[in-house]
Amino acid sequence: MPKKIMLGFSILILVSGMYGEGPTGDEIIRKVNDLINVETAYSRSKMTITTTSGQERTFISESWTKDRGEKNLVRYLEPARVKDQAVLMLNNADDIWMFFPRTQRVRKLATHAKKQKMQGSDFSYEDMGSGETFINDF
Numbered sequence: 001m002p003k004k005i006m007l008g009f010s011i012l013i014l015v016s017g018m019y020g021e022g023p024t025g026d027e028i029i030r031k032v033n034d035l036i037n038v039e040t041a042y043s044r045s046k047m048t049i050t051t052t053s054g055q056e057r058t059f060i061s062e063s064w065t066k067d068r069g070e071k072n073l074v075r076y077l078e079p080a081r082v083k084d085q086a087v088l089m090l091n092n093a094d095d096i097w098m099f100f101p102r103t104q105r106v107r108k109l110a111t112h113a114k115k116q117k118m119q120g121s122d123f124s125y126e127d128m129g130s131g132e133t134f135i136n137d138f
Contacts, residue, residue, distance in 0.1 A: 038065070039066075040064075041063075041064070043063050045062075051120065061074050061077060062077060070092055071090055087125070094111075109125070113125065
């Protein structure tokens with residue numbers, strides 16, 4: 001019986017310590033923002049989109065990020081219809097440039113295009129940018 005009582009007290013002490021003073025909401029959101037916006041990063045990702053008709057489309061891309069997300073380059077590797085298409089986002093996605101390999105042209109997207117979806121996904125170009133938007137939104 002004394003072992004059960006000691007175990008109970010130990011659990012009570014541990015649980016009460018977990019609910020002591022912790023970080024504030026502002027401190028937590030700033031920490032999350034710092035973790036998201038690293039100094040430099042490279043990633044290779046696969047995104048599968050289910051269209052309204054139920055078809056699945058899969059995109060494979062690689063991206064490079066610099067200066068805590070201020071500069072971001074995304075280059076599509078698959079599928080063939082978007083292969084080598086690239087999106088350059090500068091100034092935390094305030095300036096968006098797209099390269100189209102079929103025409104060998106670079107186009108600057110209009111400011112309102114930041115709200116448009118990337119390749120039909122639920123992510124907008126604005127979502128792919130960084131900076132303080134995460135803190136301001138949440």
